[in-house]
Amino acid sequence: MSIEVKDISYTYMTKTPFERQALRNVTVTIEKGEFVAIIGHTGSGKSTLAEHLNGLLTPSTGTVCVDGVNLNGKGDKVRSAKHKVGIVFQYPEHQLFAETIYEDIAFGPRNSGKSEEEVEKQVRKAMGFVGLDYDAFSTRSPFQLSGGQMRRVAIAGVIAMDPEYLIMDEPSAGLDPISRDAIFAQLSTVFKERDIAVILITHSMEEAAQYASRLLVMAKGQIAIDGKTELVFKEQRERLQEVGVDIPESIKITDLLCEKGLKLEKQAITKEQLVQYIKKAKGWS
Amino acid sequence: MQPIIKVKNLTHIYTDGQNNKIKALDDINLAIMPGEFVAIIGTNGSGKSTLARHFNALLQPTEGKCFVNGLDISVDENIWHVRQNIGMVFQNPDNQIVASIVEEDVAFGPENIGIPHAEIRPRVEAALASVNMTEYAKHAPHLLSGGQKQRIAIAGVLALLPQCIVFDEPTAMLDPRGRKDIVKIVQNLNKEKHITIVYITHKMEEAILADRVIAMEKGKIVMEGTPAEVFGQVKKIHELGLEAPLSAEVAEALRQAGYELSRDIITDEELATALCQ
Numbered sequence: 001m002s003i004e005v006k007d008i009s010y011t012y013m014t015k016t017p018f019e020r021q022a023l024r025n026v027t028v029t030i031e032k033g034e035f036v037a038i039i040g041h042t043g044s045g046k047s048t049l050a051e052h053l054n055g056l057l058t059p060s061t062g063t064v065c066v067d068g069v070n071l072n073g074k075g076d077k078v079r080s081a082k083h084k085v086g087i088v089f090q091y092p093e094h095q096l097f098a099e100t101i102y103e104d105i106a107f108g109p110r111n112s113g114k115s116e117e118e119v120e121k122q123v124r125k126a127m128g129f130v131g132l133d134y135d136a137f138s139t140r141s142p143f144q145l146s147g148g149q150m151r152r153v154a155i156a157g158v159i160a161m162d163p164e165y166l167i168m169d170e171p172s173a174g175l176d177p178i179s180r181d182a183i184f185a186q187l188s189t190v191f192k193e194r195d196i197a198v199i200l201i202t203h204s205m206e207e208a209a210q211y212a213s214r215l216l217v218m219a220k221g222q223i224a225i226d227g228k229t230e231l232v233f234k235e236q237r238e239r240l241q242e243v244g245v246d247i248p249e250s251i252k253i254t255d256l257l258c259e260k261g262l263k264l265e266k267q268a269i270t271k272e273q274l275v276q277y278i279k280k281a282k283g284w285s
Numbered sequence: 286m287q288p289i290i291k292v293k294n295l296t297h298i299y300t301d302g303q304n305n306k307i308k309a310l311d312d313i314n315l316a317i318m319p320g321e322f323v324a325i326i327g328t329n330g331s332g333k334s335t336l337a338r339h340f341n342a343l344l345q346p347t348e349g350k351c352f353v354n355g356l357d358i359s360v361d362e363n364i365w366h367v368r369q370n371i372g373m374v375f376q377n378p379d380n381q382i383v384a385s386i387v388e389e390d391v392a393f394g395p396e397n398i399g400i401p402h403a404e405i406r407p408r409v410e411a412a413l414a415s416v417n418m419t420e421y422a423k424h425a426p427h428l429l430s431g432g433q434k435q436r437i438a439i440a441g442v443l444a445l446l447p448q449c450i451v452f453d454e455p456t457a458m459l460d461p462r463g464r465k466d467i468v469k470i471v472q473n474l475n476k477e478k479h480i481t482i483v484y485i486t487h488k489m490e491e492a493i494l495a496d497r498v499i500a501m502e503k504g505k506i507v508m509e510g511t512p513a514e515v516f517g518q519v520k521k522i523h524e525l526g527l528e529a530p531l532s533a534e535v536a537e538a539l540r541q542a543g544y545e546l547s548r549d550i551i552t553d554e555e556l557a558t559a560l561c562q
Binding site for chain 2 (some may be wrong): 043091140146174253260
């Protein structure tokens with residue numbers, strides 16, 4: 001069970017002065033059960049790639065298959081394949097539209113032809129997932145919430161569709177640390193419990209390093225690096241610099257300590273690791 | 286010296302959708318001096334943006350006063366002076382761009398306040414130069430990157446020759462490169478052009494660049510001091526639902542484990558120096 005991207009290219013605004021090739025011959029397979037982070041700076045093709053994964057964009061050349069079904073087709077089979085892939089866009093709270101939180105989250109499941117009873121079940125589940133109390137919030141307007149809460153409602157709307165592949169485009173942009181940690185804690189839970197694939201698009205190397213087991217680094221419409229998170233930071237430092245991607249702060253500190261004479265046993269990715277390695281290197285533990 | 290912004294016992298109450306009265310700001314007192322670079326931190330909903338929106342009279346206090354150069358912002362005749370001297374840059378650059386050509390967008394502000402035509406051109410040129418966007422003067426803003434658009438938004442404010450600019454999370458929507466550009470520009474405006482900066486952010490690595498950091502919680506100012514004074518108190522920062530820079534966090538964890546390290550450590554360099562003595 002996987003999303004298989006085979007040799008796709010995509011050009012925006014063809015035959016205009018603004019023509020730009022956003023993807024060039026991208027090939028990648030993402031299996032269920034993987035937590036993948038896609039990084040790369042603005043214009044590298046991250047979001048364009050993501051929009052191909054559920055058929056929002058059709059590649060100029062190449063194919064995208066979800067569980068073996070080519071998305072560039074018609075019929076129920078293609079429709080249901082597309083429904084397996086949920087996308088939470090950047091600033092999803094800008095897409096809230098309904099009068100109540102319940103109605104907003106119910107829109108997706110209702111549209112896919114579920115009975116009202118099932119719809120309610122899905123809404124309850126999704127609200128529970130994002131940590132919004134059903135009784136307190138379901139009848140309130142989504143527009144009277146704080147930024148973090150609005151973000152959660154928008155994410156619940158995608159979760160309510162029970163995606164098997166969940167794509168999140170910068171889910172934490174503009175959130176304070178508490179809201180950010182809450183969203184990632186929930187994401188980790190759903191990832192573990194349901195054996196889905198999570199594809200996280202982010203500018204934050206800290207997030208990518210902490211949560212993803214595999215990194216796809218994009219540059220100029222191509223996948224520049226594809227590898228296990230730890231190995232990428234260890235072995236591909238020069239390549240990362242070339243494509244203009246930052247390394248996590250914890251690794252910068254590891255390097256700086258080494259430069260000044262305190263060699264840590266390994267590159268630290270989390271704060272906890274950093275503390276632990278420093279203690280060891282100093283002979284404090 | 287007279288403060289450029291002075292807030293006295295300011296309370297702001299608004300009514301939400303359910304007709305509940307919500308106190309967004311609770312008896313705030315604050316003075317910001319000319320040339321200062323002040324960062325305001327706090328979780329979503331702590332009142333940072335509400336406070337900042339009083340500085341250029343986008344909001345009016347429910348109780349208390351806000352003064353700009355000694356002028357009360359709730360007096361109608363003063364609003365002209367206030368808006369011209371306190372510029373605002375918001376999070377989303379797309380919401381701040383009005384024209385379809387960069388230089389026209391930057392000229393919009395000065396045109397609006399009736400600056401003579403001959404004076405507008407040099408102002409626009411100087412403003413674009415300050416944000417390194419001169420070569421984009423004839424471009425269409427909607428085809429620029431987020432960081433470039435945000436620079437245009439800053440140029441639009443600069444063209445009004447303000448004494449102070451209030452930035453409300455200007456880098457939240459930008460990628461790391463765009464973020465670095467904006468931070469550098471903000472520092473230059475402060476150091477070289479002596480523009481007073483009020484900088485609201487969730488990014489602690491940006492807040493440590495300020496002269497003074499103010500932390501807010503539930504409509505009140507709860508911490509205030511130099512970056513080292515504020516972020517050295519890692520436990521208190523956590524209680525507010527915030528994070529300290531990684532180096533300060535690591536130093537605190539090591540202190541907790543019983544090792545002696547100074548409370549002033551907030552940068553990578555300081556941490557490395559302290560550990561490698």
